[in-house]
Amino acid sequence: MTPPRRGRLLWALLALSALLLLAGLAAGGDGWSPAGLWQLLQGPDAALIVGQIRAPRTLGAWLAGGLLGLAGALAQGLFRNPLADPFLLGSASGASAAVVAVLAAGALGAQGVMPVAGWLSRIGLVAAAFGGALGGVLLTLLLARGAQHTLRLLLAGVVVGVVLSAFSDLITMLVPEALRGRQVFMLGSTGYLGWDSCALLALGLALTLPLAQRLSRVLDALVLGEDSARSLGLALPQLRLLLVCLLAAATGLAVSQAGLVAFVGLAAPHLVRRIAPGAHGYTLLASTGAGAVLLLAADVVARSLIAPQELPVGVLTALFGGIYLLWLLSRQREA
Amino acid sequence: MAWLLVGTAAAAPPQRIVSLVPGLTESLCVLAACARLVGTDRYSNWPPEVQALPKLGGLDDAQVERIAALKPDLVLAAPSARAVERLQALGLTVIVLHTRSHEDVQHNLRRLGDLLGDAGRAQAAWAAIERQMAEAAARVPPAQRGRSVYFEVESTPYAAGPQSFIGQTLQRLSLHNIVPAVLGPFPKLSPEFVVRAQPQIVIAEDRNLRDMARRPGWAALPALQSQQVCAFPSASYEVLVRPGPRMGEAALQLADCLAGLGKEPR
Numbered sequence: 001m002t003p004p005r006r007g008r009l010l011w012a013l014l015a016l017s018a019l020l021l022l023a024g025l026a027a028g029g030d031g032w033s034p035a036g037l038w039q040l041l042q043g044p045d046a047a048l049i050v051g052q053i054r055a056p057r058t059l060g061a062w063l064a065g066g067l068l069g070l071a072g073a074l075a076q077g078l079f080r081n082p083l084a085d086p087f088l089l090g091s092a093s094g095a096s097a098a099v100v101a102v103l104a105a106g107a108l109g110a111q112g113v114m115p116v117a118g119w120l121s122r123i124g125l126v127a128a129a130f131g132g133a134l135g136g137v138l139l140t141l142l143l144a145r146g147a148q149h150t151l152r153l154l155l156a157g158v159v160v161g162v163v164l165s166a167f168s169d170l171i172t173m174l175v176p177e178a179l180r181g182r183q184v185f186m187l188g189s190t191g192y193l194g195w196d197s198c199a200l201l202a203l204g205l206a207l208t209l210p211l212a213q214r215l216s217r218v219l220d221a222l223v224l225g226e227d228s229a230r231s232l233g234l235a236l237p238q239l240r241l242l243l244v245c246l247l248a249a250a251t252g253l254a255v256s257q258a259g260l261v262a263f264v265g266l267a268a269p270h271l272v273r274r275i276a277p278g279a280h281g282y283t284l285l286a287s288t289g290a291g292a293v294l295l296l297a298a299d300v301v302a303r304s305l306i307a308p309q310e311l312p313v314g315v316l317t318a319l320f321g322g323i324y325l326l327w328l329l330s331r332q333r334e335a
Numbered sequence: 336m337a338w339l340l341v342g343t344a345a346a347a348p349p350q351r352i353v354s355l356v357p358g359l360t361e362s363l364c365v366l367a368a369c370a371r372l373v374g375t376d377r378y379s380n381w382p383p384e385v386q387a388l389p390k391l392g393g394l395d396d397a398q399v400e401r402i403a404a405l406k407p408d409l410v411l412a413a414p415s416a417r418a419v420e421r422l423q424a425l426g427l428t429v430i431v432l433h434t435r436s437h438e439d440v441q442h443n444l445r446r447l448g449d450l451l452g453d454a455g456r457a458q459a460a461w462a463a464i465e466r467q468m469a470e471a472a473a474r475v476p477p478a479q480r481g482r483s484v485y486f487e488v489e490s491t492p493y494a495a496g497p498q499s500f501i502g503q504t505l506q507r508l509s510l511h512n513i514v515p516a517v518l519g520p521f522p523k524l525s526p527e528f529v530v531r532a533q534p535q536i537v538i539a540e541d542r543n544l545r546d547m548a549r550r551p552g553w554a555a556l557p558a559l560q561s562q563q564v565c566a567f568p569s570a571s572y573e574v575l576v577r578p579g580p581r582m583g584e585a586a587l588q589l590a591d592c593l594a595g596l597g598k599e600p601r
Contacts (some may be wrong), residue, residue: 029401045404052425053400106414133418173523176493183415184395191399192421310398321545 006286008278015291017062020296022190024052024058027300031307045159052194058258060193061202061299061313062292065264067208067254069291072265073272073284074212074247077219078240079150082273086251086265089153089244090160094136095255098128100171100178103175107177115311126256129185133252136160137244147240150226188261188314190299204253208246209288212274214241216280222238261314262322294320346454349409349428355403355418358412358579360385362444365460365580366452369503371599373405380573381581388589394418398560402473403427408515410448421598434578435520437503440464461480467583468507471590479593485534485558488521489544492529500578508593510536526550535557536596538575538589541566565592 026037028049040046056134069087079083087093105120123131141147144156172179185255218239221229230236254261268291272283295313353374354360360379369382374389376397386469389405392398397418402410403425410429412419414432422429432446433439441461448457464496484505486495495501496581497512499520505512514522537544537558543565558564566573567588575585 029398029404048425049400051405053403057400121414124420126420174519176489176521176523181395184393189396191396192417194421194424196424224421302557308398308401309397312396 006278006282009062009272010289011163013286013293016293017289017296020066020293020300021058021062023059023300024296025054027055027058027303029308032304045083046168056195056198056275057190057193059197059295061190062245062296063198063205064190064193064254064261064289065251065268065295066264066292067201068261068295069287069289070209070212070269070284071247071250071254072267072291073269073287074219074243076269077216077222077280077283078243078247080222081257082270083264086247086254087161087260089157089179089248090137090140090164091133091251091255091261093161093168093217095133095163095252096182096185096260097171098109098132099125100168101127103178104171104175107175109210114277125181125185127257129259130252130256130283131287133255134248134317136164136175136258137248137252140246141241146237147244149285154333164320168262176178184312186314187312188259189209190258190295190313191310194220201257205288205304208250209284210214212243212246212250212284213281215239215246218243219280219284256286258295259314262318263325264291264298264317267317267321267324268294270325274275274328287313302309341525347595349407349450350404351407352409353395353405353407353443354379354389354411355391355416356411356413356432356434357381358440358577359443359447359580361434361577361579362440362447362460365443366447366451366453366456368447372579373407374402374446381577395421397422399425410481434500436500436578437582440472440500440578440580442581460530462552464580464583468491468586471583471586472507472509474587474590475508475593479536481511482535483513483532484510484536484538485513485532485545487537487539487543488544490539491523492526493521493523494529496522500582501575504582508589510593526553529553529555536563536593538563538567538592540572541568565589565596567592 026032026034040049068086075084075086075088076082102120102125104121106135140156142151143159144152147153168182169243172182176276218234219231221234226236269283270285272286272291295317298316299313302313302316305311345438345568350371351373352368354363355376356373357379360372361381363369364382364385369384372385372388372513374391375385376393377390378393379385386503389401390552393399394413394416399418402422408428410422410427412431413434414431415500418432418474419429432443444457444461446544448454448500465593486501486505489494494514496518497506502512515536537556544564547561553559571588574581574588
């Protein structure tokens with residue numbers, strides 16, 4: 001692959017982003033309708049419907065997708081495994097466990113059954129999801145006693161995932177009112193993203209992406225194997241821990257705002273490596289763009305397909321992502 | 336944006352209301368404010384006129400844009416929904432109400448009555464529920480009073496405990512709940528618990544009751560053997576499990592079933 005191809009992919013992602021960001025403004029309660037957008041802009045509701053709802057939602061989906069794409073590329077580089085995804089280290093199960101706990105607390109409410117319940121229900125679902133995601137990863141790190149050993153880290157992540165999911169199941173069994181909210185969180189949604197969410201997501205991306213790129217050298221070295229990486233004089237334990245923290249922050253932020261959107265983090269780096277393979281500095285950047293485009297495209301379709309109702313965006317990303325990965329596998333077998 | 340300011344001031348009675356909770360939709364309509372509803376959640380289906388209103392998703396996946404486009408001056412919701420935060424951030428007036436117990440329903444009616452500037456009607460609405468409850472309690476044949484009851488909410492099985500609004504109604508009808516209060520409002524039971532508790536009466540949706548005797552050990556339940564069961568088709572079952580102004584009607588439905596049971600041999 002020649003460098004121009006990599007450049008072309010970045011330009012294509014940029015162009016697609018611009019196109020989709022515009023398309024997102026035209027996708028809403030009446031389905032996808034540019035004419036409807038034009039009418040709306042002439043009317044008195046433009047500031048509210050377009051300015052306060054559609055615009056932040058569209059930008060938010062793009063940013064959350066970017067964070068997931070970045071996290072996916074980080075995870076796959078860190079674990080040297082193309083099947084790694086951002087939710088691997090317990091962040092997904094941690095986030096949903098915290099969300100379920102808050103939902104259940106809200107349902108129990110001021111019943112006086114548990115004083116904790118009233119306090120928990122005030123945390124809010126976004127903060128709970130973020131805290132839960134970080135907590136899940138922290139638990140994984142504790143169980144694995146740091147990030148030195150890939151296998152131990154992966155196993156600890158699986159264990160934390162299973163245990164925290166069981167915890168969520170237990171709470172939903174005890175407080176069935178939390179079931180519907182949990183399901184909505186697990187399917188992902190961009191419907192509640194406002195400008196404040198966008199500011200948080202943008203800040204997160206602005207902090208994690210440059211840092212990740214500075215660490216891309218470590219990921220490149222890891223491709224050669226841990227011994228070779230160490231022989232290059234890299235302080236692997238600390239650097240890997242830093243990478244895990246970046247991965248957790250990016251994932252936790254995206255998940256807290258948009259729920260557990262499936263497959264974007266897995267598919268985006270695949271897509272980039274397939275079209276324009278390169279060093280990790282490039283892969284991280286391009287995966288961020290690819291994730292952003294994937295999630296926003298899915299969101300525009302999710303808003304339009306069965307309007308005035310809406311599909312959960314996670315259903316579409318899982319469907320598209322799954323079909324894409326299957327296609328990829330079959331192509332590889334033929335080759 | 337002027338309407339936003341009007342919305343937050345909330346001094347005048349609300350004229351454009353969105354309800355995201357079926358029980359609150361029903362309460363509004365009982366308070367003669369059905370015409371002020373401009374949209375509901377997808378589960379609100381009573382009274383029939385609300386079925387024609389725009390359906391704006393569920394409480395947990397409410398469609399913010401469509402709600403905002405309807406320009407409501409009041410949105411009714413239940414706790415812990417992320418939609419509440421978002422709608423409030425958009426400047427809408429959102430009122431969060433619990434619907435778990437008889438007291439909640441009474442409180443909600445009073446609150447809505449105050450908001451609509453019609454406290455008298457709210458009082459009358461609650462009095463009507465109370466009257467129906469008392470009438471239902473009187474209709475229960477003496478032979479049925481004090482008998483033990485299992486009210487099934489889900490076939491997995493979930494029961495209605497004494498703390499739930501359903502449990503409170505059963506208590507008004509002088510029935511003894513097999514579920515102890517400590518288990519909470521809607522506890523998931525072990526199937527064995529029900530078999531050991533030997534309820535004398537079983538109440539459930541008809542499709543769940545149909546296969547109940549086929550559950551291991553359940554055929555031995557005296558209630559099932561002697562047909563001391565209240566099987567409700569889904570439409571009337573829905574009345575039983577909705578915390579709202581039709582709780583009195585629900586009590587009457589239950590009492591009528593209990594009266595029917597008395598005629599059969601025990």
